[in-house]
Amino acid sequence: MAASSKSNCIPAVSIDSALVTALRETPGTGKVYSVFERAINILAPWGQLVTLAARRLDDAPWTIRAEVRDWSSTGIQAGDPADFSARGISFDSADTLVLLPGAREWFAKRIPLADITTAELASGATALGGLLEAHGVRGGILAASAADDAASAGASGPTAFDAGIAQGLRAAREALETAVRAGDSAAIGEAALQLLGLGSGLTPAGDDFLCGLALLAAQPGSRLGAARGALAAVVAQHADRTTLLSWTTLREAVDGRVRESLLELLNQLFRRRAEDPAGLARHLRAPVDRALGIGHTSGTDILSGLLAGLRLETELRGSM
Numbered sequence: 001m002a003a004s005s006k007s008n009c010i011p012a013v014s015i016d017s018a019l020v021t022a023l024r025e026t027p028g029t030g031k032v033y034s035v036f037e038r039a040i041n042i043l044a045p046w047g048q049l050v051t052l053a054a055r056r057l058d059d060a061p062w063t064i065r066a067e068v069r070d071w072s073s074t075g076i077q078a079g080d081p082a083d084f085s086a087r088g089i090s091f092d093s094a095d096t097l098v099l100l101p102g103a104r105e106w107f108a109k110r111i112p113l114a115d116i117t118t119a120e121l122a123s124g125a126t127a128l129g130g131l132l133e134a135h136g137v138r139g140g141i142l143a144a145s146a147a148d149d150a151a152s153a154g155a156s157g158p159t160a161f162d163a164g165i166a167q168g169l170r171a172a173r174e175a176l177e178t179a180v181r182a183g184d185s186a187a188i189g190e191a192a193l194q195l196l197g198l199g200s201g202l203t204p205a206g207d208d209f210l211c212g213l214a215l216l217a218a219q220p221g222s223r224l225g226a227a228r229g230a231l232a233a234v235v236a237q238h239a240d241r242t243t244l245l246s247w248t249t250l251r252e253a254v255d256g257r258v259r260e261s262l263l264e265l266l267n268q269l270f271r272r273r274a275e276d277p278a279g280l281a282r283h284l285r286a287p288v289d290r291a292l293g294i295g296h297t298s299g300t301d302i303l304s305g306l307l308a309g310l311r312l313e314t315e316l317r318g319s320m
Contacts, residue, residue, distance in 0.1 A: 032079060049245060054071065059259070121314040124310055131284060142301070188226065196241045216306055223316040236251070264290075
């Protein structure tokens with residue numbers, strides 16, 4: 001349908017390069033999966049979950065950022081059909097078209113690790129660990145690994161369910177780290193499966209932790225290749241263990257494709273390679289804060305996985 005036939009034409013700001021190809025090769029009709037203030041998730045004709053994001057969010061895999069502040073005010077609702085083409089995504093139910101021509105293509109950058117020294121990895125881990133301990137949001141992985149009772153400020157304390165989740169996250173995380181150190185692919189897969197879908201919300205804490213670990217493992221020159229392979233296999237085989245949004249996010253993470261704010265943080269982590277941990281922490285405060293703003297505890301949980309990856313990468317290099 002032509003753009004002029006829609007009363008509400010919204011220009012796109014940027015679009016994931018992989019999505020550009022998919023729209024050109026597989027046009028058709030999809031279905032709105034969920035609608036939030038800052039994002040709409042749509043099941044595309046080819047079965048992929050695609051996100052329409054407000055401009056203030058960062059670029060991400062399978063995402064289009066558009067000139068919108070509040071998607072919930074557009075009238076688009078879950079279940080509405082969505083027509084996909086190279087020109088845009090059209091919603092007849094809301095008389096709305098998201099226009100794609102002119103949008104900037106986004107490519108997920110790679111951060112080579114081969115030239116990063118063991119000392120620089122250790123310094124980065126120390127800086128990130130300190131920032132997470134001081135500013136991370138407790139209630140997911142951080143609560144499970146550092147202070148089980150800190151997740152609840154109320155007098156009643158955490159529920160038995162919360163305590164059980166915290167214990168499960170801690171045990172599975174420790175098992176995963178032990179398996180990675182040993183290079184045991186089977187055990188890595190078993191521990192990752194325990195974490196997959198563990199927690200509450202659209203992206204459970206266990207998935208977010210795996211996402212952060214997978215991000216580092218997917219970078220060129222990482223020594224976490226065995227972990228990446230095992231994680232990729234678990235994710236590919238067990239889509240039913242978690243939410244569609246979380247599974248999609250994790251599937252992309254094992255290929256090193258995550259939100260731009262996370263990639264920029266990883267890039268900044270090694271940009272000032274001569275800095276001591278304290279100086280590096282000051283330099284990282286702004287990008288860490290941006291990452292911590294993802295979801296409620298999701299940012300903290302993802303960075304906890306990244307921190308685990310940095311520490312494991314450091315240990316594996318030291319043992320070789």
